[in-house]
Amino acid sequence: MKPRNGRRGSARRSTPLSQETIVEAALRILDSEGPRHLSMRRLAKELSITPMALYHHVRDRHELLLLLVASRSQGRARPVLPEDPRERLLAAAQLLHDVLAQYPFLNEILASPDLLAVSALWVMEALLDAAVECGLTPEEAAQAHQAIWHFTVGVLLIRTTSRQHHAELTRPTQREQVFATLSPDDFPRVTALAGRWSALTARDSHREALEDIVEGLLGGRAAHQGEHT
CATH class of the missing domain: 1.10.10.60 (Homeodomain-like)
Structure with missing residues (x-):
């Protein structure tokens, strides 16, 4: 009927x-x-x-994405971050990755500075606060946040794009085809790793690299213990 x-x-x-x-x-x-x-x-x-x-x-797709960003951010329980400033900075940087990773429309979020959920800004605040307590000036903390942001975005975009690309492939990748034609005399390092390249690069090394980046950003700076409220 x-x-x-x-x-x-x-x-x-x-x-x-x-x-x-x-x-x-x-x-x-x-x-x-x-x-x-x-x-x-x-x-x-x-x-x-x-x-x-x-x-x-x-109103339009842009407003729809704003609503979706807000829906994923609202109601999320805020984890208790470590008291130690360095550990807190690392935990906040990991949270930045985890928050962004939950959005399947990540590309559009990153392409538009307007797709920002205020309810998720506490992650940014936590990262900046920890960086300052680690001895960085507010300006240096902003640069540290930017470096961590760029690294995190790069990891997520490459991961997402690679998964989509490999899911659609019915042939060896272009890289695999090129590697197979290389001469060991001209490319000894590349050819030595060529057969294991996919397995080596498929391993999720995000956390290890993040720890190295945080260590490099802070260097030997002494943390201002006891300033966290």
């Missing part, structure tokens, strides 16, 4: 349309189909409404 109002599938939705139900529908699409399939038209179809009806609640 067709719905009385003639709109296909509208009978499936018994709850009123709201930003909360829109976010829930968007998350379903992200989980089942991936970020490339999340569009306003696809979202409207998921909700069994017209795109015009959707625009009454969400």
Whole structure:
């Protein structure tokens, strides 16, 4: 039997349309189909409404992503960070990675300075505060945050892109094909590692590298113990 109002599938939705139900529908699409399939038209179809009806609640895709960022940030329990400033800085840097890693639409977040969730700013505050307590000036702390941010973003983007690329490949990668043609005389180091390169680089070394970066940023600076409140 067709719905009385003639709109296909509208009978499936018994709850009123709201930003909360829109976010829930968007998350379903992200989980089942991936970020490339999340569009306003696809979202409207998921909700069994017209795109015009959707625009009454969400202005555009940009606002939709803001709502999704906020939904992932709100309600997250804040972990207790270590008292030692160096350990706290490292823990905050790890949290930055973990927070960003939860967004399947990471590329768009990084491309737009407007996609910022205030509820997640405490991670940035914790990192800056720990860096200052480790002996950095506020200006140096900002630079340290930027260095850690760039490293973290690079790791996540490369990881995400690589996984997507390998999932679609039905042949050896271009790198594997090139490595197979190299002369050991011209490239002794590369060819010695070529057969193990994929296994070596597949290992998640993020934490180890993060520890090295933090150590390099701080050097031999003495922490200002007891300033943390």
